[in-house]
Amino acid sequence: MNIRNELLCIWSAVLFVIIFTIGIWPLTHFLPPHLPTASAEEIAALYQDRTWQIRLGLFLMMGCSGLVCAFVAAITVAMKRMEQGAGPLTYTQLSAGSLGAVLLIIPCLVWTVAAFRPDRDPQLTLLLNDMGWIMLFMPFTTFVVQNIAIGLAILGDRNAAPVMPRWVGFLNLWVAVLFVPGGLLTFFKKGPFAWSGVFVYWVPLVVFLGWYLVMFAMLRKSAINAHHESRLAASVLALDAIKADQAS
Amino acid sequence: MSEHTARRTPHLPGETGVWVFILGDMLMFAAFFIVFMFYRGEDVALYAKSQLTLNQHLGAVNTFLMLSSSWCVAVAVETARGGRPRGAQVWLLSAMACAVGFVVVKFFEYSEKIAAGFTLTSNDFFMYYYMLTGLHLMHVLLGLGVLNYLWFTLRAPPAASTLRTLESGASFWHMVDILWIVLFALLYLVR
Amino acid sequence: MAGILKLRVTWLWLFLIAATVASWEFGHGLGFGENIRLSTTAVIVIAFIKARMVILDFMEIRHAPPGLRLLLEAWTLGVATTLLALYWQSA
Numbered sequence: 001m002n003i004r005n006e007l008l009c010i011w012s013a014v015l016f017v018i019i020f021t022i023g024i025w026p027l028t029h030f031l032p033p034h035l036p037t038a039s040a041e042e043i044a045a046l047y048q049d050r051t052w053q054i055r056l057g058l059f060l061m062m063g064c065s066g067l068v069c070a071f072v073a074a075i076t077v078a079m080k081r082m083e084q085g086a087g088p089l090t091y092t093q094l095s096a097g098s099l100g101a102v103l104l105i106i107p108c109l110v111w112t113v114a115a116f117r118p119d120r121d122p123q124l125t126l127l128l129n130d131m132g133w134i135m136l137f138m139p140f141t142t143f144v145v146q147n148i149a150i151g152l153a154i155l156g157d158r159n160a161a162p163v164m165p166r167w168v169g170f171l172n173l174w175v176a177v178l179f180v181p182g183g184l185l186t187f188f189k190k191g192p193f194a195w196s197g198v199f200v201y202w203v204p205l206v207v208f209l210g211w212y213l214v215m216f217a218m219l220r221k222s223a224i225n226a227h228h229e230s231r232l233a234a235s236v237l238a239l240d241a242i243k244a245d246q247a248s
Numbered sequence: 249m250s251e252h253t254a255r256r257t258p259h260l261p262g263e264t265g266v267w268v269f270i271l272g273d274m275l276m277f278a279a280f281f282i283v284f285m286f287y288r289g290e291d292v293a294l295y296a297k298s299q300l301t302l303n304q305h306l307g308a309v310n311t312f313l314m315l316s317s318s319w320c321v322a323v324a325v326e327t328a329r330g331g332r333p334r335g336a337q338v339w340l341l342s343a344m345a346c347a348v349g350f351v352v353v354k355f356f357e358y359s360e361k362i363a364a365g366f367t368l369t370s371n372d373f374f375m376y377y378y379m380l381t382g383l384h385l386m387h388v389l390l391g392l393g394v395l396n397y398l399w400f401t402l403r404a405p406p407a408a409s410t411l412r413t414l415e416s417g418a419s420f421w422h423m424v425d426i427l428w429i430v431l432f433a434l435l436y437l438v439r
Numbered sequence: 440m441a442g443i444l445k446l447r448v449t450w451l452w453l454f455l456i457a458a459t460v461a462s463w464e465f466g467h468g469l470g471f472g473e474n475i476r477l478s479t480t481a482v483i484v485i486a487f488i489k490a491r492m493v494i495l496d497f498m499e500i501r502h503a504p505p506g507l508r509l510l511l512e513a514w515t516l517g518v519a520t521t522l523l524a525l526y527w528q529s530a
Contacts, residue, residue, distance in 0.1 A: 258503055258504040259499070259502050259503065260504055261503060267507060271511075271514075275514075278514065278517075281518060282522065282525065285525040285526060286525055288529065289525055289526070289528060292529055304463075308459065308463055315452060316452065318452075319448060321497075322497045323446060418497075418498075422493055422497045423498075425497070429486055429493070430518075433466075433482050433483055433485075433486035434483075437462060437465075437479070438466075438482060439466065439475045439478070
């Protein structure tokens with residue numbers, strides 16, 4: 001069993017979180033968020049004043065999002081150990097998680113279009129800005145499904161030594177619940193349920209990054225354990241073979 | 249049947265992991281409650297006026313239904329511990345009946361409000377009203393699923409692990425009750 | 440059937456119903472007359488007393504490990520006080 005590849009995928013999480021944070025925070029200044037109530041002129045000014053920072057920041061955010069696929073793969077490998085049989089939950093997580101990566105990339109590209117010609121008609125820049133925000137924070141669906149799949153798989157793990165502690169399963173289910181209010185940003189331009197609001201922007205952002213790091217720690221532990229177990233099993237097999245040789 | 253003798257050693261109801269979910273959920277709702285109260289303070293007149301349109305009687309009925317379902321679940325757990333799974337199943341069904349009643353009442357309440365023209369985007373009060381009771385309703389529906397599952401686990405005299413699962417589900421349900429107790433006060437009664 | 444009357448949880452349920460009725464009455468003007476601030480304070484306090492009773496005796500936290508009990512008591516007290524503070528600041 002090759003643990004190196006697995007650890008590589010798992011450690012991609014750290015790289016992703018660091019690069020994404022640098023992109024969204026000091027570079028683009030998309031943290032804290034733009035307000036849905038801001039005027040077209042105000043938004044256009046943001047893109048005109050910080051053009052190269054926004055372009056670079058978005059480049060980084062988009063660039064590191066591919067790493068999500070590696071992390072999803074690491075989760076998939078761990079889930080394969082949990083689920084007996086064909087593993088439908090594993091595949092659910094794989095597809096939902098992979099789509100999640102796309103949902104991070106596309107808004108970055110849309111915002112990049114806005115930053116590409118910052119001297120456009122401000123109404124157009126406003127449109128593209130709206131698009132990016134809505135695309136990043138509204139599609140809770142794949143993340144919710146992904147987290148529920150992980151939660152159910154962990155809780156349904158019937159191995160003698162469970163792949164992950166059960167509380168991680170419950171954590172994933174809780175995280176799924178926290179992503180849901182994001183979908184309601186469509187109704188509001190201000191308040192806690194707008195895209196700038198505490199329950200749509202801050203909670204999902206903090207929860208997503210926090211979940212990433214918790215899963216990183218748990219996956220690492222679980223991979224190392226699985227590796228030890230398989231080496232142990234391999235040694236036992238080797239010893240049995242030697243004994244059989246000696247006996248004959 | 250015997251009521252439990254007082255435990256000297258602490259006993260964690262259910263499994264450890266479920267408390268991650270329960271406490272997390274309580275934290276999230278605490279944030280909702282506090283945010284609601286904060287924004288209410290900025291526009292008391294609007295909130296007070298809108299509150300008058302709420303059907304307080306339906307709210308009270310729902311509170312009784314929630315409290316009763318919680319009681320049924322508590323008795324179910326005691327009954328299961330006493331080694332009577334069939335009895336426990338009956339209590340679980342009663343709890344589920346109360347929960348279904350809650351959902352039906354909510355349906356009528358929402359219909360009434362929407363027919364009168366009060367929707368999610370009518371004003372800030374109604375935003376919170378629908379969001380908070382809606383999210384709570386989601387939890388009631390989830391809880392119904394959990395109670396249903398628990399009913400199935402009690403088809404035979406429960407093993408220790410079954411009892412633990414029962415306690416886990418029961419704890420979740422009690423949380424749903426607690427959240428409604430606070431919601432009822434905040435949305436319907438606070439003036 | 441009489442067995443359930445002996446259960447602590449049954450008495451608790453009856454008390455919770457009574458507390459709900461009391462809360463309702465206070466919320467509709469009983470006892471505090473024109474003083475809405477006080478009646479609302481009573482409503483909030485009663486709500487969290489009810490919540491605490493469900494926590495301690497339905498959820499059985501009274502007999503749970505002290506750490507968990509502390510967390511839940513802290514939740515009850517913390518949320519109640521914050522809500523009351525916000526209410527008094529505004530009303």
